[in-house]
Amino acid sequence: MSVLLGNRRFRFFDTTLRDGEQTPGVSLTPVNKLEIAAALSDIGVDVIEAGSAVASEGEREAIRLIADAGLAAECCTYVRALNQDIDCAAEAGADSVHLVVPVSDLHISKKMQKTREEVHAMAMSAVAYAKERGLIVELSGEDASRADQEFLAMLYRDGIESGADRLCFCDTVGVLTPERATEIIPPLCMAPLSIHCHNDLGLALATTLAAFKAGASCSHVTVNGLGERAGNTPFEEVIMSLETLYGYKTGIDTKKIYPLSTLVSRLTGVPFATNKPIVGTMAFTHESGIHAHGLFRDSRTYEPISPESVGRQRRIVLGKHSGSASVKAALTELGYSPNPRQLEEIVKRVKALGDEGRRVSDTDVMAIADAVMLLECKPIISVKQFTVVSGSNILPTASVTMEVNGEEVTGAATGDGPVDAALRVLQQSVASAGDIRLDEYHVEAITGGTDAMVDVTVKLRKDGRTITSRGARTDIIQASVEAVVTGMNRLLRELDEKRRTDTD
Template identity: 75%
Template sequence: MDTTLRDGEQTPGVSLTPEQKLEIATALSDIGVNVIEAGSAIASEGEREAIKLISEAGLPAECCTYSRARTGDIDLAVESGADSVHLVIPVSDLHIEKKMGKTRDEVFKMAMETTEYAKERELIVELSGEDASRADQDFLKGLFKAGVEHGADRLCFCDTVGLMTPERVKDYIPKLCFAPLSIHCHNDLGFALPNTVAALGAGASCAHVTVNGLGERAGNTSFEELVMSLEKLYDFRTGIQTEKLYKLSTLVSRLTRVPLATNKPIVGAMAFTHESGIHAHGLMKDSGTYEPMHPETVGRTRRIVLGKHSGSASVQAALTELGYKPNGKQLAEIVKRIKELGDSGIKVSDADVMAIADAVMLLECRPVLSMKQFTVVSGNTVIPTASVTMSVNGEEVTGASTGTGPVDAALKVLQQSVSVGGDITLEDYHVDAITGGTDAVVDVTVKLSRDGRVITSRGARTDIIEASVEAVLSGMNRLLRRENEDRSTDTD
């Protein structure tokens, strides 16, 4: 029984339109859910409209509405076209006395009368004990037994504030199965899933769940986590089309505007994402090494992300997927730069990887020019000045230059320093921040010309000056190397 549209919608800040509820209900029915708690008919006109839309949609799933022990609630359920009512009765003394201001006998009588009233109107009744985990279990047992005698089709044990343990569940549940029994758990202490699994093992025949574990406070038992726990750990076929789980999860997240935790099991962004070099290497040989299930089983795909834990195998795999084929030396340099970014606390995106690969693969293994060192001084009290020491055709050249800014100074001194190899002109300079933030990878593109030949080159670093120097140096090498190759050809 999925209660995303009722208990899940009680998540603070969540409010769904009737049309949105119908869209989610359709997806729930399509994936294989048996019962959909579409809302609470007493809550509002919009709720009644949503229940009516769902009940008239011809879905295979049963359409259920939440109901208090009041005949007026039952009448509205009938008017809305619901198939069943989730008839919730407070059963702990705390709820009976403090919330209701009544006695056990009064609540007991209300439960029986409302159950009969609903059955007379041909509704399926699931009689639910609210705060059952804190109730006198003998009182709960008597109420459930009498409820079945008065026509209740199903029963439900509610751990309303998440205080049960699997051990207590196994003790309580077998004594209450006078009819098909549901388990309804909240996740306040993180026990919703294990308590639900324990209840199913102890005799409960139905679980109440919400997509993404939505619900008040810490939420309810997560639909996708329960389904895959039963399927994978207990080899139990739930009848749910698991390959549609991720699509359903993202639909609910989008419509409720409740984002998924990145580390959430099954549907979180990191559930099938790997960075560690050891893990990535193992996955490439056999995905079972570091994954409990194939991501496709739940409608996902595997992702290899890069960072300081990445090894050459995972970087190579990512580059291949992006269409790059670096040689060994280029791959080593790309890995080195990715690790440097990771060590700086930066998340390395695909765009970052592409920018780094483009920059590295334009550098030649035997450059005409190579940088020994460069220094840039800039500030509001000094003229931006850059100095470099380079190797030009094997000869060491040192130079310095000023500019309108640190980048301008750096590029001018580069041009001056390579004049021994031929004049090279900077035709165009363009910079992009690949990702947002002050620590973004900077992608610099330059256009250089010499003797009528024009080439474009790129550099990618987190430092704009380093990226600019790299782009210009790479382009100069290509121009000068091309000339050397031409001369070699002429000699031949």
């Protein structure tokens, strides 16, 4: 146990389904909320703020589903200091309420248009009423960072006397600094105190950790840091900081962090930044030759935590910074064993591609290796023609004529869009040569304008083996077909070589 945090038990209150859903453009169905809540409970969070029961019938349905699901986590709902909010929470089956009252003069006068005395009276009445309804009460001071701390302390103290079980300090606009938190949190710990931070100035994680050190016993968090404006304190960052930097065992199943993050990203439609800590695409991706060389010897050289500890895997990508160690590792994974002279030439060519600003895919590496090592790579699949038809009243349809292992194959397929239809017909047409699955599809515009060059990257899988491939055209359908066909040829190369050997 870290001496900085003491021998205390910290709790985690997840508000992804309430504060996180207030991210502009995010709207979750009751079934979506239940799926996320089940994952949150499974990973080990203590409290799930499932939404605001008074907001809509859909919210009440979601809270009822979560409350009735038999989850280990406590089901909580946001309420104002109003009896109707509390009634909705109780009737929806919530275990507890996050009772939020404004405490700064700015919020009291401008938002509520009331006095401190009126807000205090409302808060005490609401706490007492919630207890009468059999609810656990977490009394929360909104905009506490900018409040008169004497008034806040009085509100907390009287709230406890009125029956509040827990307290919460809300840094509503992210202006609390870690240094200030260490000063003002200790005298407010009259009951179990939560810290609720927003990340407007990028201090949410640091302030949350400082509040823990100062006596807070619970943090309000959201998965991936979702939330209004710049979001809330990210769940995954708090957990891994406590585990890694402070040696504190959170009780969270950290190997489920990445699956949880991807689930929330998928259901909310909010992707995380590529360089986001813990869960971003680049968090465990390495290119630099010096870094990669150190990683192969000991991963701790350039990684503070192992990717496996959060349910991820390390990726080594190749480019102009790549050295012999990383290129050799990629080649070994792809089934190549170059001699030192060949490896030197392959590294040189990989760097040349990187200097052109290109993303170096597995297919690029294999093509280079084939050329350098003088391997014949006869195409197994070639496209003779393809046509895609799509329109406002037409189901997108693609037809293709291909040559597969020397035999002409013609096929057609429909899809959700022209690209989907094209990729479906390709997969169907090569079925005789092998079952190839499309695991990932990514497209980005390289240049601007209506004639933009698009770069399509795909990840294909066959018999447990995966490969990435790339296509670049001004036509997204042509680029997609190019990427898939090139990747399919690479995946089927071993099968073709075996077929030719058997023939010989």
